[in-house]
Amino acid sequence: MLMVGWFRKGVLMHLMLRSIVAAVVLVSAGAAAAQDGYTNIAQSFDGIGKAYMGREIASFMSHEGAPWLERPGREQQERTDKLVELLDIKPTDYVADIGAGSGYFSFRLSKRVPKGYVFAVDIQEEMLALIKDKIATGEGDNVIPVHGSTAGPKLKENTIDLMLLVDAYHEFSLPREMGQAMYKSLKPGGHLALVEYRAEDASVPIKELHKMTEAQAKLEMAAVGLEWVSTDSTSLPWQHLIIFRKPSAE
Numbered sequence: 136m137l138m139v140g141w142f143r144k145g146v147l148m149h150l151m152l153r154s155i156v157a158a159v160v161l162v163s164a165g166a167a168a169a170q171d172g173y174t175n176i177a178q179s180f181d182g183i184g185k186a187y188m189g190r191e192i193a194s195f196m197s198h199e200g201a202p203w204l205e206r207p208g209r210e211q212q213e214r215t216d217k218l219v220e221l222l223d224i225k226p227t228d229y230v231a232d233i234g235a236g237s238g239y240f241s242f243r244l245s246k247r248v249p250k251g252y253v254f255a256v257d258i259q260e261e262m263l264a265l266i267k268d269k270i271a272t273g274e275g276d277n278v279i280p281v282h283g284s285t286a287g288p289k290l291k292e293n294t295i296d297l298m299l300l301v302d303a304y305h306e307f308s309l310p311r312e313m314g315q316a317m318y319k320s321l322k323p324g325g326h327l328a329l330v331e332y333r334a335e336d337a338s339v340p341i342k343e344l345h346k347m348t349e350a351q352a353k354l355e356m357a358a359v360g361l362e363w364v365s366t367d368s369t370s371l372p373w374q375h376l377i378i379f380r381k382p383s384a385e
């Protein structure tokens with residue numbers, strides 16, 4: 136009986152220790168999640184069930200949405216022509232269109248950099264195929280399709296003068312990792328132009344998770360070391376144009 140009692144006590148102690156260790160592991164995992172900004176949340180329609188710095192990440196647009204990106208009324212509706220004009224670009228610049236989709240902006244940017252390049256980065260092979268098809272017709276011979284990953288655009292470090300992200304960043308499933316990788320690929324002093332539908336404006340006819348506030352954008356870019364330069368929330372009908380910069384001296 137004595138032996139059995141000791142054995143039971145030993146098993147109990149072992150189980151208690153295991154629970155303590157499990158609790159410690161869980162608490163540290165929670166702390167790590169809080170530290171990197173990610174938290175798991177109840178998935179809403181159109182979201183991925185994960186929040187970053189308090190913002191639920193939207194699910195990304197499938198390549199089947201490409202005709203919407205290329206719709207004839209887009210230029211007038213979103214003043215995409217004005218957006219391209221507003222960007223400070225030199226003819227020799229290396230520009231990256233991150234989350235390029237069908238390449239709507241890549242080919243418009245290509246005309247602005249006749250002596251430079253446009254890296255059209257996307258994670259969907261089908262979107263890149265649309266871009267390659269367009270290049271094959273002779274359009275945009277300085278456009279280079281790049282198959283990025285969800286964690287980074289796979290561009291060389293310190294090479295990009297300007298990154299343009301139109302209606303894409305809010306869909307990145309790993310925004311922190313993407314932000315860190317984009318930061319690395321920018322040249323010191325290089326700019327990142329973030330274009331997102333204005334969440335502050337209820338009249339913008341876009342689903343909530345596909346919009347961002349200026350404050351949230353600033354918070355997330357600051358988290359990866361990008362400095363805010365300017366915000367233009369009036370030139371475009373529906374979107375913010377927010378410019379950030381990688382510091383010149385690190």
Ligand SMILES: C[S@@+](CC[C@H](N)C(=O)[O-])C[C@H]1O[C@@H](n2cnc3c(N)ncnc32)[C@H](O)[C@@H]1O
Binds near residue numbers: 195256283300309
């Ligand atoms: C709504 S579309 C916008 C396309 C384009 N910027 C435009 O305005 O016409 C967003 C694109 O971002 C891409 N995307 C999502 N996550 C990405 C990531 N981590 N890196 C690069 N592209 C990504 C999607 O595949 C999709 O093609």
